Amino acid sequence: MTTPNDRRQREGTAGPLSIRPALESDLSAINDLYNHYVRHSTSTYQEEPDSMESRFRWFRERAPGHPVTVALLNDRVAGWAALSPYHSRCAYRRTVENSVYVDPEHQRNGIGSALLQDLLSRARALGHHAVIAAIDAEQTGSIALHARFGFETVGRFKQVGFKFGRWLDVVYMELLLEGNS
Template identity: 45%
Template sequence: MQIRNATAADADAIAAIYNDAVLHSTAIWNDVTVDAANRARWIDDRQAQGFPVLVACDGADVLGYASYGPFRAFDGYRLTVEHSVYVDATRRGGGIGRALLQALIERARGDGFHVMVAAVEARNAGSIRLHESLGFEQTGLMPQVGQKFGRWLDLAMLQLRLDNRAPPTN
């Protein structure tokens, strides 16, 4: 398996993984699927803002993708990013998500960020375990803040401190 920066040529595969999560899971709290053109624009937009979009590949096959972007739009959050990691449904549980998340953590450290945030549907025990195994700590639970498939969804918030820098001076 190789992890590399995504290109527009990966948009079809990324859309398929995204759409599967939309239609069959609570990993993405959207109801609407997207096409490859939408994901190509998303890749371009993320990368133009200086944020990574990574894909895990086995030859030409995209097995999963990951990215991070701003946590919130206010200046005070500029050193905090929120990430997402999605793996093809037929390939989950084989270490692809872990490899993508580890690559994102290293990229975030290299890019000078201080904290990485994860927002995970609280019943997604596998994702929470993965994050905790990489040093994330659950810092909050927001009951019933979302809905999908005719039920309320709780949001678990986890975070990883990426460095031990001194407090800001400004």
């Protein structure tokens, strides 16, 4: 079987990939990567880049059940992922929303898959029950990635976003974590 590491070797982005919980020293790279997608993509409906001040606040205010992880390639952040609360109402407490962002220079090298696989293991270990991915309908790559991990499309909200001068639909995908009943 060809592994993402095999593929990276073949495609010249060699180097072992590792995933670990994010540290404050990763936040600048995390923010730069995220802001790239804010500026250039509908994968986030945020329109203004995040400041480092708000990034630090975002990181420091997270609960232990809502981790942030980074993928390191040759010791540099090549992607990050996070679990966030789906809703503030208490009865939603075992439902989380996931995020995965991969450096555009390193896409299609298995990094998104590695981050998502790791994140889902953490979600299971943390006792979460349902994982929701809210994905802009134009992001077919992200929809395909989540489908590979067993996420099912459970809904589509039409024209709920407006970015780059056009209305955008959001596809909701959900994974129920077996064993976490």
